Every structure is written in C-alpha cells, then in structure tokens.
Amino acid sequence: MSGTKLSGRPMLYTSYASEMALLNTTTKKVMVGLLLVFGAAAPFIFPDAGGAGDSPLDINLQLLANACIAAIGAIGLGLVTGYAGQVSLGHAFFLGIGAYTAAVISGTDRTGRLVGYGVDEILIWLPAAGIVAAIAGIIVAPLATRLRGLYLAIVTLGLVFIGEHFFKELTNISGGTNIGRPAPTATLFGVRLDVTDPNFSRDQKLYWLAFVLLVIFALAARNLARSRVGRAFNAIRDRDIAAGVMGVNLARYKTVAFAVSSFYAGCCGALFFIVSGFFVPEAFNLELSVLFIAMVLVGGAGTISGAILGAFFFTLLRPVTRALPEYVPFISDVSSESPNVFQLETVLYGALIIVFLIFEPRGLFGIWLRIRNYWKAWPFSY
Numbered sequence: 001m002s003g004t005k006l007s008g009r010p011m012l013y014t015s016y017a018s019e020m021a022l023l024n025t026t027t028k029k030v031m032v033g034l035l036l037v038f039g040a041a042a043p044f045i046f047p048d049a050g051g052a053g054d055s056p057l058d059i060n061l062q063l064l065a066n067a068c069i070a071a072i073g074a075i076g077l078g079l080v081t082g083y084a085g086q087v088s089l090g091h092a093f094f095l096g097i098g099a100y101t102a103a104v105i106s107g108t109d110r111t112g113r114l115v116g117y118g119v120d121e122i123l124i125w126l127p128a129a130g131i132v133a134a135i136a137g138i139i140v141a142p143l144a145t146r147l148r149g150l151y152l153a154i155v156t157l158g159l160v161f162i163g164e165h166f167f168k169e170l171t172n173i174s175g176g177t178n179i180g181r182p183a184p185t186a187t188l189f190g191v192r193l194d195v196t197d198p199n200f201s202r203d204q205k206l207y208w209l210a211f212v213l214l215v216i217f218a219l220a221a222r223n224l225a226r227s228r229v230g231r232a233f234n235a236i237r238d239r240d241i242a243a244g245v246m247g248v249n250l251a252r253y254k255t256v257a258f259a260v261s262s263f264y265a266g267c268c269g270a271l272f273f274i275v276s277g278f279f280v281p282e283a284f285n286l287e288l289s290v291l292f293i294a295m296v297l298v299g300g301a302g303t304i305s306g307a308i309l310g311a312f313f314f315t316l317l318r319p320v321t322r323a324l325p326e327y328v329p330f331i332s333d334v335s336s337e338s339p340n341v342f343q344l345e346t347v348l349y350g351a352l353i354i355v356f357l358i359f360e361p362r363g364l365f366g367i368w369l370r371i372r373n374y375w376k377a378w379p380f381s382y
Contacts, residue, residue: 020226022219039211043204061203062275063315068210069271071311072217074295075304076264081293082301083225084257085237086144087152090159091265091292096284097136097163098129098266099183099273100173105129106184115172120187122209126270133266134259141255148240160286167281180280183273194274206275213271214308217264222304224260233257237302287346294349298356300365309364314349321345 023029042064049062073095080086105125107116119125143155167174175181186193186209193205224230232253235243244250273279291314299310321344360366 022222022226036215039215040208042211043200043207048201048203059316061201061207063319065203065207065210065275066272067312067315068207068214069268069275070292070295070315071214071308072271073265073268073292074299074307074311075217075221076261076268077292078296078299078301078304078307079221079224079233079264080257080261082296082303082307083230083237084233084254085240086254086257087149088156088258088261089153089286089289089293090140090156090163091261092284092286092288093156093159093163094133094136094262094265095269095272095288096167096281097262098133098269099279099284100167101132101266102126102129102184102270103181103279104173107182113172114175114181120185120192122184122186122188122193125184126267129270130263130266133269134263137258137262137265138255140262141258142251144254144258145251157286157289160284160289164281164285167284174281177282178280180278183277183279184270186274194277210271213267217267218304218308221264225304229253229256287349290346290349294353297353298363300363303365305368306363306365309368313364317348318345321348 018024023032043061046059046061046064049060073091077088077091080088102125104115105117105119105128107114107118140156140159144152147155168177171179173181186206188209193209194202196202225233232243232248235246235248236250236253236257240250269284273283295310295314296307297310298313299308300306356363362369
C-alpha cells in the first residue's frame with residue numbers, strides 16, 4: 001500500500017511518514033501557496049500607515065507588520081505552553097530582554113546617557129537578541145522541572161515584575177521611565193529598511209522583513225513539532241510522569257522548550273518596536289504577557305497555525321477597540337475618570353480567553369476545523 005492519504009478519508013493515512021509530512025494534503029499545499037502569494041503581494045494591496053484614509057479601522061502595512069512580528073512571539077509561547085504544556089506568564093520578560101539586547105547592540109551613544117555599540121546589521125542583533133533571551137530561558141528552566149501548573153505560572157509571572165523593575169532602574173540601557181530609547185536600526189546588507197527610499201516605502205520594507213521572518217520562524221517551529229523533540233513535548237504535556245517512565249528526559253526537554261520559546265520571544269521583542277521606532281520599559285508589563293497568552297489560547301493551543309491566527313486576530317482587533325471612544329459615549333480617553341480604551345482592552349482579553357476556553361477550547365483553529373469538516377462531509381453534515 002502506498003504511503004499516502006486515502007482519497008475521501010480525511011485524517012486517515014497509510015504510513016507514519018505521510019502523516020508527519022510538512023504539507024501532507026493537497027489542500028494544505030494549495031492554501032499555503034495562496035497565503036504566501038497574498039502575503040508577498042500585500043504591500044501592493046494595502047496602503048502605508050499614513051495613507052489608509054481617515055478611518056482608524058482601515059488595515060495598513062504597519063498593522064500587518066506588527067501582526068507578523070506578534071505571530072513570531074505567539075509561536076514561541078505556543079511551543080512551551082501549547083506543545084510542552086508548561087504554563088508561562090513571563091513572556092513579556094523575555095520580550096524585554098530581546099528588545100534591549102538589540103537596542104544596545106544597534107544603538108549609538110550620542111548623548112553619553114545610553115549604552116550603544118552602533119552595529120545596525122539585523123543579521124547580528126536579531127540572532128543575538130534571541131540567544132540572550134534563550135540563555136535567560138535556560139536559567140529559568142530548572143524551575144519547570146520542579147514545578148507544574150499553577151505554581152509554575154506564578155513563578156513565571158514573578159519574572160514580569162522583576163524584569164519591569166530592572167528595566168526601569170537600568171536607565172543607561174532602557175532610558176528610564178517615560179523616557180525610553182530608540183528601537184534597533186534595521187539594516188540588511190548595508191540597506192536601511194526603516195527609511196523610505198525612491199523604490200519602496202518604509203512600511204513596505206518593514207512589512208516584507210516581518211513577513212519573511214514569520215515564514216522562516218513558522219517553518220522552523222513546524223519542523224520542530226514534527227521531530228523527536230516535538231513528540232517529547234507532546235508526551236510531557238499529556239502526562240509528564242508517564243513520559244518520564246517511557247524514557248523521556250523531562251529536565252532536558254523542558255529546558256529545550258523554554259530555551260526555544262525564549263529565543264522566539266527575544267527575536268519578537270527585538271523586532272516589535274522597529275515599526276514604531278521607540279519603546280519604554282513600561283511596555284513589558286503583565287498586560288503584554290496576558291496578550292500573548294490570549295493569542296495562543298484564542299488562536300488554538302498546540303498548533304502553529306493557531307498561534308498565527310491568534311496574533312493576527314488580536315492585532316487587527318486593536319484598531320477596533322481604539323476607535324470605540326468615537327462611537328461609544330461611556331468610553332473615554334485616559335485622562336477621564338470614565339473607563340478608557342486601555343482598560344477595555346485588558347477586560348476584553350480576559351473575556352475572550354474565558355469564552356473560548358468554555359465554548360471552543362481549540363480556539364479559532366478549532367472553528368476552522370469545524371467549518372472544514374462540515375463542508376467535507378456535506379450534505380451529510382450532522
């Protein structure tokens with residue numbers, strides 16, 4: 001019997017190799033191909049941030065670039081939480097380490113106030129940001145071998161507050177509270193990507209950078225999930241005691257999970273603010289960690305596609321919430337005593353997590369599976 005998927009039998013394969021293939025169905029190949037073509041052509045379809053019109057609900061390249069970068073961080077959190085089952089609320093801490101590592105390497109010390117080495121090449125500061133964050137993840141990882149569930153979540157939550165304190169106090173690195181420092185300078189082979197040139201705009205170049213990196217990171221994560229390491233992650237997630245009895249080295253694979261997740265978070269943090277060009281230490285707070293947890297849970301834990309869906313969902317949702325004060329009278333700006341849009345966003349993240357955990361634990365990816373299975377079985381969809 002050939003090692004292929006049986007025609008008319010969804011999810012039924014005749015060999016292990018065909019089931020574990022990167023794109024194991026024709027539908028997946030076509031869909032991924034269409035998404036890649038659409039993603040590459042997006043700069044010619046969507047306008048720059050300044051040319052999207054008067055409505056804040058218009059989708060622009062800056063928004064899509066942020067979604068691609070957020071998806072990289074969500075994939076990283078999905079690997080440690082969705083695949084390996086290690087609940088981490090400290091993602092903002094690793095994002096901050098990556099952001100400041102990149103800013104220090106790329107920044108310049110023109111005022112004598114900030115540490116900077118002026119290395120603008122993205123092929124240097126981006127991997128360095130990921131590696132430094134991964135080292136921090138390896139340092140934290142031993143806790144994962146001793147703690148599980150709520151206890152591990154509380155410990156990783158403490159990392160956010162510790163990191164926020166140090167980011168504010170180390171003013172020669174972070175710039176200090178409410179002052180901040182410029183984001184890393186994105187230069188690729190001597191070409192500045194964060195400035196407009198006669199051929200392409202700044203937003204177009206940054207979007208292409210974010211899109212290409214998302215494809216690379218998603219492909220790497222998918223291959224990791226299909227490997228022996230990924231299967232060990234799943235065994236630990238489902239029942240770590242049983243996995244240990246079967247011969248899975250719990251300490252090793254939990255450390256790998258935290259290291260890889262932290263590497264993704266560091267790279268995401270290094271890229272997160274090149275679009276805005278500036279960041280402050282207050283940005284790496286508990287709300288940012290909750291946002292990434294929401295991306296993973298609402299998108300679909302344990303899937304690469306779900307993490308990407310969640311990142312795009314929440315990134316594209318933000319302009320909607322920011323536009324609410326214009327249409328809803330009781331929502332105001334920050335200066336008013338009425339509920340403001342930032343408070344509303346925090347409440348919305350929590351509400352969406354609760355709703356999806358109760359009604360659709362598999363998230364947006366689960367909804368897609370329902371729709372796909374419905375049409376595959378039609379007209380016998382009951």
